């Protein structure tokens with residue numbers, strides 16, 4: 001099967017995740033859209049973002065593709081947990097929808113397979129947020145358009161530490177097992193060198209969030225170093 005051109009366009013590219021967490025000062029669609037545009041000007045090939053209002057605002061502000069997701073809650077499956085959430089992301093303007101691809105129970109009782117099948121029929125491009133190689137295998141089997149290492153560091157909704165880099169072992173294993181599937185390296189990519197290493201390890205694209213778009217974390221990293 002030939003690859004969708006939008007997915008193909010992301011090969012070797014940097015995707016920036018632009019998200020603010022509940023209660024944070026930057027959490028308004030207007031600010032997230034401005035930040036996304038700023039990242040686009042810096043060369044982001046796509047923006048990954050959260051929530052229907054942010055997706056719509058960002059889609060209206062940038063030319064590059066938007067990977068949308070909807071975080072609902074912060075325990076269990078919270079990244080676009082149901083078909084309803086996924087369809088809403090599409091309606092808000094997402095070009096690709098990111099979905100939790102773990103096998104944990106979903107709030108609507110549907111399996112991942114039953115969540116994904118209608119989306120595939122509707123022609124929606126989907127990205128699998130994976131925690132383990134089993135998740136990658138499941139996602140590849142279900143026909144996800146991209147798989148990502150998003151959840152490999154656990155599923156804490158907010159993760160501000162600078163310790164640990166990206167999960168290159170999981171990335172490498174996924175790339176080796178599924179040479180035909182675009183594998184995205186996402187989660188704890190904190191430096192340009194780490195992004196480079198991910199591409200060198202076979203990543204189709206790299207997603208960087210915190211290290212570009214989360215000033216509270218960035219500030220705390222600098223502060224911690226001064227207090228060490």
Ligand SMILES: CC(=O)N[C@H](C=O)[C@@H](O)[C@H](O)[C@H](O)COP(=O)(O)O
Pocket residue numbers: 017019069150151154155156157158186187188189207208209210211
């Ligand atoms: C685990 C989870 O919910 N990850 C979220 C997924 O959208 C975001 O909070 C992350 O910022 C994103 O994955 C990028 O990762 P990092 O911020 O480490 O560059």
